Amino acid sequence: MTAAVVVLAGSVAHAPTAAATADSSTDTGYVGFRLLEAPVVRHDDPRALKYIVDHLKPGTVISRRFEVANKSNTGREVQLYSGAARIKHNRFVFAEGNRPNELTRWTRVRPSIVRLKPWEKAEAKVTIRVPDAARPGERYAVVWAQSEAAPDAEHNVGSIMRVGTRVYLDISNSGEYADFRISKIIALRDKKGVPSIVAHVHNTGKRALDLRGKFSLSDGPGGLSAGARPVTEGTTLPPGGWGTVRVDGLDKSLPAGPWTARMELESGMVRHSLSVRLTFPKPGGSSVYDIVMSSDRRLWAAGAGIMLAVSAASMSFVRYRRRRAARNRT
Structure with a gap:
């Protein structure tokens, strides 16, 4: 045999x-x-x-x-x-x-x-x-x-x-493009009251992703913090695909919250994070969260700030040219 x-x-x-x-x-x-x-x-x-x-x-x-x-x-x-x-x-x-x-x-x-x-x-x-x-x-x-x-x-x-x-x-004859976005984080409790986390991820690039990373909790009730835990590996997203990663094994006695939860994920050299403010539900339920900040949003905010600064400078320069032209005509 x-x-x-x-x-x-x-x-x-x-x-x-x-x-x-x-x-x-x-x-x-x-x-x-x-x-x-x-x-x-x-x-x-x-x-x-x-x-x-x-x-x-x-x-x-x-x-x-x-x-x-x-x-x-x-x-x-x-x-x-x-x-x-x-x-x-x-x-x-x-x-x-x-x-x-x-x-x-x-x-x-x-x-x-x-x-x-x-x-x-x-x-x-x-x-x-x-x-x-x-x-x-x-x-x-x-x-x-x-x-x-x-x-x-x-x-x-x-x-x-x-x-x-x-x-x-x-x-491909063109350059390589790999990227992803963490769209949301959900807190769960099973019927026995054991908490877990599920993050939804979208592969926005053209390469497959092997997702790995860690999850942490901070700013909980009374200033409590929980140590970082690795996500369960094994999720491979095809180009353009949607999927989830889980964090299991959280302590059943974990207070409901609210907590600041941070998910950090990577695949190769591509890394993103998402921080949310969430509360763990009662047994058998799932949570609603508020986004605090993500790596994508930080990049967007930086870009928006630069665009606003350039726009303001351009408007100031136009006003200056108009005033100078008016003085020359006078």
Whole structure:
């Protein structure tokens, strides 16, 4: 009997629902996967350190080196290949096996097989050749390392183990554009009285977003503050898409408020925040909030202030010219 196991370590393909390592109690070990390089222009982009993220013109060729490691006491044969992926219901999902799509047909992984001794590592390279006639748009795939372990005297169940990294490839002759907007924050309490937070987000750009961030409460009753909590990761918004991120695990004894709530989200190098004044509802309800300030509004306010200043200066200059012309006529 053989069981399929998707083990996600290092550069993950789908982190929200799978364990990070294999079950050590079986002593079968696992396969490690790690990207070894990223584009120089993306050295400040945390996504590019985990995933293959790039923006290319048609006809471009790129390559990335990666490392595969045998984290076990037995030798392993590891297959290296690319497989199709897509964004479905605001989740990055991958196809079974090496099912192809347009991006995988542009992708080659060499070598295709590595044979590793116990605890040995090996390097490989993935190359992507974008055709000259490639249409604009973003494509998705996964670069996989797959190892099969057959049943033996100690393990009556074999396993198929896959680890890998996501590929986000945007094709366009113009510049890259990624952005999003936090539209609202809602406070909830379930029927048992446990509070949680839901933020609604709109992807206003042309790149997929992997949202992460933190949420904090301050200026509560009696000046109370609550420490920052991370949002639940796993939300991937397609270009133009709408979705939500959640913050769970808040203390049931948290006072109703009012509080100043601040949501800070990021995807790669794009970061935005939204602060609202909210009150947690009674069990089974949701809150109404008032916006205090968002990063988008601060930018808008700064731009509006500059426009008003320029307008005022222009009007003063026009009045000065008119007065001078009147004096000259006199």
